[in-house]
Amino acid sequence: MLTAVAAPLDRATWRICWIIVFGAFASGLDASVVTIGLDSISSDLGADLSVTPWVASGYLLALALSLPLTGWLARRFGAGRVWLVALAAFTVASGLCAVAPDVVLLIVFRFLQGLAGGVLIPAGQTVLGHQVGAARLGRVMATLGIAVSVAPALGPLAGGLILHGLSWPWLFLINLPIGAAGLLLGLRYVPRGSRESTGGIDFAGLALVAAGLPLVLYVVTTWGETGRLEWPILVPGLVVLVWFVLRCRRHPRPLLDFSLYRNRLYRAASLAAAFNGALIFGSGIVVTLYFQLGRHLDFVGTGLSLLGFAGATAAIAPVTGRAVDRYGAAPVALAGAVLAVVSTVPFAFLPVDAPGLVVQVLLAGYGASVALVSMPMGIAAYKTVEPSRLPDAAAQVTILLRVGGSLGGAVFAVLIARRLPDVDGAFRVGFAAISVGAVGSLGTAWLVRRAS
Incomplete structure (x- = not known):
């Protein structure tokens, strides 16, 4: 159905859009760029090859874990503020990953990096949605989609080029200039967003989704790697997620609004x-x-x-x-x-x-x-x-x-x-x-x- 042509976007809106893309690109690139460096990480840190994959898996699980919090955080503090804090945390965690002295701390720092990275895309989408309104949403969301779609595809190439001449810490150090540039521009141009009276967070609901969602994603991911479904882990994860959905439907201030x-x-x-x-x-x-x-x-x-x-x-x-x-x-x-x-x-x-x-x-x-x-x-x-x-x-x-x-x-x-x-x-x-x-x-x- 043909709709009325919305007014073009002004330069200020496009500037905000491309700043948000900075964070989305860094988060998406990190989902794939590190995978090819696992052998180098294992050798340099003296880690067992059965442990090193958690450097990649921990990041992906943390991405999922932080997502349910994004809606509450954006309403409580303003989407722009949440995006800025998440980008700062992502950048700092990237630096910590680069200097991690052993694989355990590297996994911990990657998990923290994933928690911040998971917030960047939905918080950025909220900033853009509030900035342009529904009639012009397609143009800015599609621009953000460039980073979401292209960054993971560029990860293997970027990682291979980095490791061709540099050591594995540079897989993380590459995020520092991207994050710093995005943060400096964001502090100047990204609107902070409005605060709402949200009440306290539903900690019981958070505990349920924090347990269920990573379990399900872990089983699905390992199924692709090994060809075996870990039913003893999958079933409890699904049960906990169903419990979470039922709780959200009854709770006056749910963590996720399923209505x-x-x-x-x-x-x-x-x-x-x-x-x-x-x-x-x-x-x-x-x-x-x-x-x-x-x-x-x-x-x-x-x-x-x-x-x-x-x-x-x-x-x-x-x-x-x-x-x-x-x-x-x-x-x-x-x-x-x-x-x-x-x-x-x-x-x-x-x-x-x-x-x-x-x-x-x-x-x-x-x-x-x-x-x-x-x-x-x-x-x-x-x-x-x-x-x-x-x-x-x-x-x-x-x-x-x-x-x-x-x-x-x-x-x-x-x-x-x-x-x-x-x-x-x-x-x-x-x-x-x-x-x-x-x-x-x-x-x-x-x-x-x-x-x-």
Whole structure:
């Protein structure tokens, strides 16, 4: 449906938007850049290889743990203040990681870094939502989406280039100039936001989600790595999360406001965002392994091969935002889902040593489809809520993206692992699954259109 064209954004708003992108980019980059340095960290710190992966896993679990707090913090102190404190804490924790004398302290500092990093994206989204209003939300959220989508894809390349000439502490030191620049600009330009009388925090609810969410994400992540589901951990985690949801529905001041899901469009858009998050993160696993196992590239070569994908996503993101503001989320997402099907189906029939130009053209098409499919769903969810409830919506949608992404990554990793060592067969199955998921995205976009 064609909507009225909103007024263009002024320079001050774009300046705030790009400052917020600083923090989102640093947080997203850190989710993947450290992974390739685990061997160096283990060797330098004399740590067991069974312990070192917690340097990466601890960060990801902490990201999820801090998300439920974001809504309460933004209402209580103002979203801009929360974003500034989170960026400062993230930067300081990055410096502490670089000077950690042993692996235990490194894991602790990474956990603190993740707690701060998890707040940056939803708090930044809340700042932008309050700044521009619903009619112009698509443009700024899509710009923020560039960092969210592109930073993890650039992580292997950045990490490989850093380790090629420097030691592992530089994987963390790279965050210091990014964080410092963002903080200095943020102190000058980012609006602090209004404070609300929120009452005390629901500590019992916080304890439940702090226990349940990391347990579930841990099981899902290890399933992707080992192919085994740890039911003794998964079941208690799910039970605790159900208990948390029931408590939030009864509590007068819940940690997460699940009454938002009474809105049909918000419900459809947020669940579609979770599905697309699973597809995108899962397909990212397949594409990365395709270059490493199928085409035998190292981390730097893999990162360079992903530049076309990342570049297409970044190029299409601003167009996506304007299109969502003009035509609505569903038509844009439908177009993206069709492009995703067209650009991934050929991979299911191509050999792993297909011509590089063909591979790059298809990947660029898929990168463009990622921007067209993933960003509109989150934007549609945010457009349905009142400004005062945007902190809750941002936290909830981000949680769904994290959970969906972890689940998607695990499912696709298991699909690939079960077909190896038949490399051709493994990636045919993997890319066929991506194509099926893209068809599923057509369905989610249709549901959002019906709910509109």
